[in-house]
Amino acid sequence: MQVSVETTSTLGRRLKVAVPADEVEKEFNARLQRLSKQVRLPGFRPGKVPLKMVEAQYGGRLMDEVAGELIQNTMHEAIGSQGLRMAGDPRVQRKTFVRGEQLEYTVEFEVYPEIKRFDLAGTHIERPQVTVSQEDVDRTLETVRKQRATWKPVEREARLGDRATIDFVGRLNGNEFEGGTGSAFPVVLGSGTLIESLEHGLVGAGKGESRHVTVTFPADYRHATLAGQTVDFEVKVIEIAEALLPEVNEAFATELGVKDGNVEQLRAEVKANLEREAAARARAVLRTRALKLLLEANPLEVPLSLLEAEIGRLKAGDVNTGTIQSDDASYERRARSRVALGLILGEIIRNRGLAPDPARTRSRLEEMASDYESPQEFIQWHYAKPERLSEIENLVMEERIVEDLLVSAQVTDKTMSFQELLKIDAVLQ
Known part of the structure; x- marks a missing residue:
């Protein structure tokens, strides 16, 4: 098999592939032999139809089948022989195929961009440090009063x-x-x-x-x-x-689940909930900052096929929620960021040979399940199907990568109020 490669753009490649004529002929004859045992023609016993007659009637179809199968069987081998990793679906064009000649075709595709930075050495990240105040508790109770x-x-x-x-x-x-x-x-x-x-x-x-x-x-x-x-x-x-608005009294506390109606116990539970929320949001902010720096350290041109697919997913999601945006540029910006980050994280996983940690996945599931009325049902629902569990495995893998990134960066604590923390965008755009 002869293979030549041409660079058509930063990520675009065009391979020209030629499969030797003897290999094509061998595959064609094998198919012809198999078909001759199945063909029925008047005047001939089953399996006794002359090959020339079978070829005359079915040769064109067999040639197409042989070409299609040989392309499928040789394309990935040809790409791999050039040390290329294909991103997205290839576009194949076959030259006119003549019996007795080699099979020639071209395949165009995009490759994955090169990822050069796997750490955040030399960068600085501020980690939010928050103490929940009594004013935060009062503010939350006021919100609950308004809701009731x-x-x-x-x-x-x-x-x-x-x-x-x-x-x-x-x-x-x-x-x-x-x-x-x-x-x-x-x-x-x-x-x-x-x-x-x-x-x-x-x-x-x-x-x-x-x-x-x-x-x-x-x-x-x-x-x-x-x-x-x-x-x-x-x-x-x-x-x-x-x-x-209802008064914050024993009846109010009881309505919110404090069995003995103790108002101080209610305030303590509200504070504990806010502290958990603050810790989770601080982690999310830290994650976002680390991943943003990772993106900045790896400016990528992303494969167009992956970008278009991600834009389609974003739009479909917005259609389902009735929040479709008129600005296509915002979709492209979000999609480009997501695709680039996915490629970088995927390469880090491949480079370091990382694999899902069952114990850590289970621990993360149990932590998430604690927010539900039936934690065990939540856990079992995820273990029931591999694709559900893989979402948690990917989340845990990302958390592990972020931890490693933070080790390589200079991280300093930044004291702030709970309200200041809430104003920080914790979502990577």
């Missing part, structure tokens, strides 16, 4: 924090649009349930009052049809109600 608020109708004008029950009709360019109307719709003013300018446009309105509110949606609004658009809303206020 009861509502008392009032006759005064609406204020931020009130619940307004409204009928509304929105018109885009003079036309009503899907999702732009509502009847007896309750909204807490200032809660962000509706777009902010619409909620604030109802402040000061009284029961029975109708208002015209013009709203301009943000350019990055989650619904593409409304992004950057100006919409006119006609709103009628049906009712205004103010929130009555």
Whole structure:
């Protein structure tokens, strides 16, 4: 087999492959012999049809089958012989195939980019150090109180924090649009349930009052049809109600699961929960910072086939959640980052010969399961199918890689409040 390789772009390769004629002929004759034992023609006993007659009737089909199988059997061998690792699906073109001649074809594909940095030596990362305060506990309890608020109708004008029950009709360019109307719709003013300018446009309105509110949606609004658009809303206020918040007392504590209703015990449990949340978020921030530095240390041109596939996955996910973006550039940016990171982590795993650690995977599953009412069912559900378990194995593998990266970097602790920690983006874009 003769193989030559041509570089078509940074990652693009084109291989020209020639399979010797004698190998082609050998495969063709073998197939012809097998077929002759199955063919039935009038005047001949089964298996006794002359090869020339079989070839005359089925030769063209056999040639196509032989070419297809030889390409499949030789393509990966040819790629491997050049020391190349193919990324994505190849594109194969076959030259006109003539009996008695060698089989020639070209295969075009992309290769994986070279990963040069496997550590973070010479970099600096700040690790959040957070102490949960009593103010954080108070703030959380206030949020819980608001979630359990009861509502008392009032006759005064609406204020931020009130619940307004409204009928509304929105018109885009003079036309009503899907999702732009509502009847007896309750909204807490200032809660962000509706777009902010619409909620604030109802402040000061009284029961029975109708208002015209013009709203301009943000350019990055989650619904593409409304992004950057100006919409006119006609709103009628049906009712205004103010929130009555429960007192933080024994009954409140009991309702939240403290058996003896001890308020101090409730506060202690809230603080413990916030501390767990702070620890988890601090780890997420540290992970994000480490992986971002790893990406910066390995500027890659990613294979186009992998990039397009990832963009498709991101868009499909947004379609399912109804949050499709109008800006294709944002999809490409996110997809490029994800593909590059996946390639880098995959190469680190391959380079270091890493494999899933069953004990660590089990421990991680048990930690995750503790947040569920039936921890054992959560664990068994993941072990029931390999693809579910592999998600946890990959997570654990990534955590292990991040730990190694942090060893190679200079890590210093940065003291901050819990509220400051919440403002830090813990998601790698």
